[in-house]
Amino acid sequence: MAERWQRNPAISETAVDDEMFLVEPESQEVFYLDRIASGLWRILAAPQDEADLVALFAAAFPDTPRPTIARDIAAALAELKRRNLVVSVT
């Protein structure tokens, strides 16, 4: 079964228009998410694997080639993981 990801529940968030500012409590770092990353963050309120995310975004952006979406989602998810903003859900 593919690894699934969900928001780190320790993260606090402030939504500003369509964009999001997150605070990682241990480091006290503030992270800014652009519109696409903010959309990803919102979807990750519930556990998702990478294929789920690509399917969701492909449906939302039918004019964008699926390989492009897959690449962008992989990069955005990797960034969220690297910053400890999402956690693996078993």
Added chain:
Amino acid sequence: MSDAGPADSARLRSGAASLWRFGPEIAPILVRNAEAVLAHLPLFLGGWPLRWIGDDDAPDAVPDIEIVERSEGAIDVATAVHNASYAGAMDAANGLAGALISAFIGRQPEMICLHAGSAVVGGGLVVLIGGSHAGKSSVALHLAAAGYRLFGDDRIAIDLADTAAPLGLCLGLMPKVRLPLPPDCGARFAEFVEGYSEVQDDTAAYLKPWEGEAAIFGETAKLRALVVLDRIDGAPTTVELLGRPALLRAMIENVTAPQRDAGTLVAQLDALARAVPGYALSFGSSREAAAALVGSLLGTATDG
């Protein structure tokens, strides 16, 4: 300046130099051996209440800041968390000014500090936000040269006790401008700088405006506009309304608020961005930038 690492509390307790009390009586900042740099301090900081406590009145007092003179002429400005070393008294006085402001802000639970110049335009405070070399001082001084009351150079405190009506508070940092002045600065600006220069060296002019022309430490004013500066050599001057996310990003990049957690700070800055309109000011010429900003805010133009 070089970073000498955090000072230990044992060293902060040592020494027998004079103790000085800076700032408001309700939250004074104790400085030991301020006399080592005091002659230069007015170049950087003005209007702060200052009182000599004495050599022996408070022998056990732990100063918030200690000035340490090294045998080779270097001077350290030490706090409990940071120790910076300077080559001489003038640079150390500048360092003391920064340390005093950090200590002052750290004691004000409702205040944040933004890296920003500021001036009063049309009865409200215009806050010019930007990092190093963004043109904060330059645009603020062009506004001052055009007759608008200078409110602050480089940093401003914002009182968020009432987030619906935030107030700017002047920190008393004295204005300075890099030399040589750009060729397009205009005669009025050049005269302003020359007329108010307290000291000039090869790289900067340190100005001392009259009290009627510039705010003093502790003075407050209601905020009218938060302006994010974007200086690009040769760029045309534009003033545009700025979306709240971009304004919030700029404030996060330029804020100091040591006394609160980041989540609270983001929420408070968001409230500030809701309460005060944001603008993006792109420019290549500070003179044109100041004129365009006044024109946008007041619907008039200055002749720079």
